[in-house]
Amino acid sequence: MKPDTSTASRRHQTRNNIYRYIYDSQDFCSRQSLARDLNLSLPTVYQHLSELMADGLVQDSGEQQSTGGRKASGLSIVPDARTAIGISVTENRLRISAADLRLSELAYREIPIETVVRFADLGSILPQVIEQFLRDFSISPAHLLGVGIALPAVMSLDSRCITAAPTLHLKDTSVEGLTAQIPYPTYVENDATCAGYAEWFLHGKPGDMAYLSLENGVGGAILLSSAPYIGENRRSAEFGHMCVEPGGLRCSCGRHGCLEAYCSPCRIERESGCTLQEFFQKVERHDPECTLLWENTLLHLAIGIYNIRMALDCNIVLGGFLTEHLAPYFPRLKEYTAALNPFESTTDYLHLSVLRKHTIPLGVSLHFVVEFLKDV
Numbered sequence: 001m002k003p004d005t006s007t008a009s010r011r012h013q014t015r016n017n018i019y020r021y022i023y024d025s026q027d028f029c030s031r032q033s034l035a036r037d038l039n040l041s042l043p044t045v046y047q048h049l050s051e052l053m054a055d056g057l058v059q060d061s062g063e064q065q066s067t068g069g070r071k072a073s074g075l076s077i078v079p080d081a082r083t084a085i086g087i088s089v090t091e092n093r094l095r096i097s098a099a100d101l102r103l104s105e106l107a108y109r110e111i112p113i114e115t116v117v118r119f120a121d122l123g124s125i126l127p128q129v130i131e132q133f134l135r136d137f138s139i140s141p142a143h144l145l146g147v148g149i150a151l152p153a154v155m156s157l158d159s160r161c162i163t164a165a166p167t168l169h170l171k172d173t174s175v176e177g178l179t180a181q182i183p184y185p186t187y188v189e190n191d192a193t194c195a196g197y198a199e200w201f202l203h204g205k206p207g208d209m210a211y212l213s214l215e216n217g218v219g220g221a222i223l224l225s226s227a228p229y230i231g232e233n234r235r236s237a238e239f240g241h242m243c244v245e246p247g248g249l250r251c252s253c254g255r256h257g258c259l260e261a262y263c264s265p266c267r268i269e270r271e272s273g274c275t276l277q278e279f280f281q282k283v284e285r286h287d288p289e290c291t292l293l294w295e296n297t298l299l300h301l302a303i304g305i306y307n308i309r310m311a312l313d314c315n316i317v318l319g320g321f322l323t324e325h326l327a328p329y330f331p332r333l334k335e336y337t338a339a340l341n342p343f344e345s346t347t348d349y350l351h352l353s354v355l356r357k358h359t360i361p362l363g364v365s366l367h368f369v370v371e372f373l374k375d376v
Helices: 005-024 031-038 042-054 119-136 191-202 259-263 265-272 276-284 288-312 321-325 327-340 359-375
Strands: 058-063 073-077 083-089 093-099 105-112 144-151 161-165 170-174 186-190 209-214 218-224 315-319 350-352
Touching (some): 005 042, 005 073, 031 042, 031 073, 042 058, 083 119, 083 359, 105 119, 144 191, 186 191, 191 209, 209 288, 259 265, 265 276
Parallel strands (some): 083 144, 315 350
Antiparallel strands (some): 209 218
16 A cells, blocks of 8 residues: 555644744743644644654753643753754855754864865865864764855856856856765855845844845845845845945955955955954054054945945844954944935944854855755
């Protein structure tokens, strides 16, 4: 007798609904609330929970305070039941993060590399780097969902080719050489798109949102109606290449006056002659040259934010490793931005990222978490 595929499908969907309910619960989650809110019988809930617990995916998590009678036992997912790895590729380094199912960082490492010339060269060392990372941090390959790779690049529509990557000095380059030797599922995407989606996900999916990524390459992402908007040519949210100073500083793209030319950490390090950490230490000590450079950066950043707000009229989140230093100066940035806007005097729409550190590698690992949640 053939198995009843429709019954199996419904059963799988019920299991998934139960897991997602527990995953998404903001408050105390009990077996009773599962049965009530999902319109399931308690025996059905108990059966599926027994399987999910046996698979190591769900656990008991304490008891709810009782107002009389027996206390309800709580439930939660097991965050580290599965892991995903995200790798951010920049011109001179790899940033590698391991994330659990809550996108909490389990491990992190930076590895200097020579300037990327051929992906085949980098692709040959990535498997070794990944395996060493797994061993050093005792991450089980059996529980690894996959490896995401984030690039500061405009990708082709099928994600198989880099159309342009100015900071990597690459153009019309296949990504196959980068992933072919990795013995795990892989996913390659634009770095700012990954980071923006992660911020939207962790902010509780707050409707429409624009994400501005302040890394060596300045980029962004747009989330509309619960999905990334990539544009006709996958060039949406290239905020770094909007002009904020006509005829101004030369950008990595070859043009002049781009936001990236003014607000990239590369510019700060180049013009100050010191590392980002050293630069902000000098700003805190009111070093005149560094203070002047930082004020210029903030003013141009405000122009970029204002332009995004005028074009999209939605929440804006600032992320990338520059924002690790931005919090003390965020009120001033908001003042500069508000002063440009003729329609509103506040900047309640402007936020700093939840993932202040390692946003991009964690962001690209989210792809595998989301895929797992769809089919657990």
